[in-house]
Amino acid sequence: MKSIKKGNAVSKGIGIGRAYIYKQYIPNIEEEIVDASLVESELEKYINTKEQARIEITKIQSFLEEKNDEKSKIFGAHLEILSDVAVIEEVNNLITDMHYSHRYAIKNVYDMFIDMLSQVDDLLIKERVADLKDVRNRLLRISDGVPELNLSLLDQPSIVIAQDLYPSDTATLDRKNVQAIITEVGGMTSHTAIIAKSYEIPAILGVEHLLEEVKQNEWMIVDAIKGNIIINPDTETIEAYKNKQKEYLFKQEIIKKYIDVKPLTKNGTKIEVSLNIGSASQEELDNEPYVDGVGLFRSEFLYMENTQMPTEDEQYVVYKKALEKFKQKPVILRTLDIGGDKELSYLEMPKEDNPFLGNRAIRLCFDHLEMFKTQLRAALRASVFGNLWLMFPMVGSMDDIYKLKSILEEVKTELNEKKIEFNPNFKFGIMIEIPSIIMVADHAAQEVDFASIGTNDLCQYLTAVDRMNPMVAKYYQSYAPSMFRVIKMAVEAFDKAGKPISVCGESGGDLIAAPILIGLGMRKLSMNKSSVAGIKRMITTHTIKELEDIATHALNLKTEAEVVAYVQSELHSEE
């Protein structure tokens, strides 16, 4: 058993099968100058080769069209290249004027155009280079008298291993038996990556010297989730990966089925499903259609990715991007939450004996007021582009709330004086993670517009467990009835005041905790992207009454283990 960790996992999944080493025709054309008397026959050979290529390409094209496969367009493009007037003219010129053999002329002209398109500063056009290479290789192969080879017939589950794959290799790919693809070259935007993703075939590309490491027909596992290739795995490993594969495919199926649905319970109660984001990357923002907003924008990523304090403008640009993308959907921006386990290289933070109980989040911001106000100015300026909900972490008392309000007033006054525009209707909210604020949640709810529960820290502070300390990990019980009882107090206080409350910690996307949370009255959950489909599935397959019953029962159980066992049996019994 040997394991290789190289390359880019461009299409996620797990493949298990035997190595199928796919060696395409590789043209090897030497300089070939012919006698003047042979020019006519070389011109004719070019015409015949082209015609043969046209027949082959048309065959693949109609095969794909019959299956309504979008990829037939690729072969339409191949036909265009094949009959491109400039290409034909150049090839004919090289044969006629330079007495090149048709093969040598084809190679020269195609290579020239490949070079030309490779230099265009445009990804879409660079992708066409694969098409040009493909047509070139087809022509050279035909003129070499080598028959066409493709991946349309494999007789067992296979891992396709190649130097690189071209559109022609993959178009008629036997999807049933291709478990995974690994190539030596190719990146995220290569042809192989696009095909693998669209066929949902696990793929790892750019694995150098791969062909030297693998033998034909060897058993292999391709873990394109972790980016790991295992050659000659033992039976145990194969069995373990078969289970992982099953789990992954099951999850994918749920995603496909539920990612798009509206999160309404069976009786029609709307539960908002929101997203947790970090850096507002394109990938994160692309999830906008599937969620009701951003329930937690962890702004500290902006600070942690940098080697110096991000400026007001740098922050403004990122906040604006997220707000613009989500338009009227709320974006809950959490102000800087560092200290505890997170540090900034450029900010001196004295060492503390108990950092989680120390100078973190707003406490630290109160001590670095200019840094804090810079962030608030950036956020308020961006508020004109969307629906900003500004949330402050680690609020422990009414004093904290009053202090935050007065700082916010100062920032607003400053912006008004400078005539800088912001939306005065942005929402002001707190994160509930210190138990003490729950004990005065009725007062807090009067002073703020909303709250969101950070269950990770709430659990840490409620159970007095440092969540970074493995020695006490078993005491960190986020499903304990005590957790749900304090959450219930917060929900009731905010409901009574008519103010929204949500959950944005791990529990919000957790299939054991979330049913109870909704049953307790929570109507908004925020989570990582990977949890969205599963949570929507749970919501749409239950009525509020069912979830309320689950919650009521869970609150009266005595231990965490009882809660977990109970919720699991309740959810499974319905399947």
Place this chain on the structure above:
Amino acid sequence: MYKKTVQIKNQSGLHARPGSDFVALATKFKSTIKINKVDQPNRVANAKSIIFVLSLGIKKDTVIDISAEGEDEVEAVNQLVALIENGFGEL
């Protein structure tokens, strides 16, 4: 010779299908047809060659010259300009 200047309006520029449509239309005329970006007057491409057209990397908002020489030069330029102005049906 007949020549016109036009700005690309469609989102994807002269790529993929719009590029093919453009070349297909150009090919219908007898005249020699050339295009270039106005800011790169020396890089002139044969409008009947998809590869040359792609190699110019013409994106949305790029301004290009289309020129033709031959018996149907006016018709050729006008029809190609119209195709671009209609945004290849992408607008």
